[in-house]
Amino acid sequence: MTGSLSKSIVIWTFVIASLVMLSAPTIVVLGASFTAGNMITFPPEGLSLKWYAAISQASGLRQAFFRSLYVATICTLIAIPVGTLAGIALAKYRVRFGHGIQIYLLLPFTIPLIGSGIGMMLAFGNAGLAGQLWPLGVACAVINLPFMIWAVTASASNLSPDLELAAANCGAPPLQRFLYITLPAVMPGIITGSLLMFILALNEFLVSLLLVDARNVTLPVQIYNSIRSIITPDLAAISVVFIACAAIAIAVLDRLVGLDVFLKSK
Template structure:
């Protein structure tokens, strides 16, 4: 009894330590964003919303945030068709060199981001499109596409093949079977992967730093440029906005497909 209780206490201690460690930075930034002082401090020197009003009136931050949204939309729109088709193919069909393809899809995780960023910078530079926003969306898609593929593969693996056979026996052509049976079945994975791609592109820093110039910086790059001189509470406020966007995406994910589907896809 004592041993079982000791294990329970030990496990709960680890859980509490993990929760505190993960949430402490967020809580510090959240508290600092409401400070009434002119410097980032925790606990905050009084409570005020003036820094949120400051970022609402800051044209450079607002424009940088809109650019980040644009990059995320481009990344997501490209990832949906490519990631969906690749995920279904890997899960349902006997693809030649499947293992080699799966290893190849891991390259974005095995190659350091700085290496991928420099390679993409050279490619877009030779194409004459460096310094525009849409290549940043493509780059974010290339780097994070495995997340989309894994999410769709998890949904496609659970699809009963008899459903597609039944549709074919009823006279449905392959395209209609795909649109009416296969695609609806993998929709939870598509939604999960899409939200992941959107969040990852919204927060992408290193690749954005290499592919944009000073005229069209995204919000993470804008924040980096700001903290090189001085760290003020408005940066904490914009960080809270980022956290809020991620939390909103998680709420949408839970509402549409459920977090259990998301966790299974991982």
């Protein structure tokens, strides 16, 4: 009994410590965004919504936020067809050099992000596309595409080949089998991967810093440029907006496919 109690105490101590460490930065930023003072402080100096009103009227922050949404949308639109087809192919078919392809998909995680960013900066610069926003969406899709492929592959691996075989015996052509059997079966993976790609692209900083110019900055770069001079509570408020976007995406994910499916896909 004593040993079991000690084990429970140790486990719950680690759990509580982990929760505190993970939630503390969010709580500090959330509290600082509601301060009535003119500097970031925690606990806040009174409570006020003036900094949220300030960011709603700040055209620079608002435009940077919409640019980030544009980049995240481009990234997601590219990742959905490419990642879906690649994930299904790797899960269902014996692709030649399939093992090598899966190792290749790990490259974005083994190569430092600064290296990938510099390479893409040179590639887009030579093509005359440096400074534009849509190449940044392409770059985010390339870097984060393994997440999309893995999510779809996890769903496709659970698809019974007997379903497609039965449909083929009933005379269904390949396209019809794909649309009515394969695609619905992998839809949880597609939704999971799409939301993940959107969030990652929305928060991408380093590659954005290398690929955009001063006239076309995304919100993470805009925040970085602002904190180089002074950190004001409006930056905490816009950070809370980012956190809210991620929370909404997680809520949508849980509503559509369930967080248990998402965690299993990892």
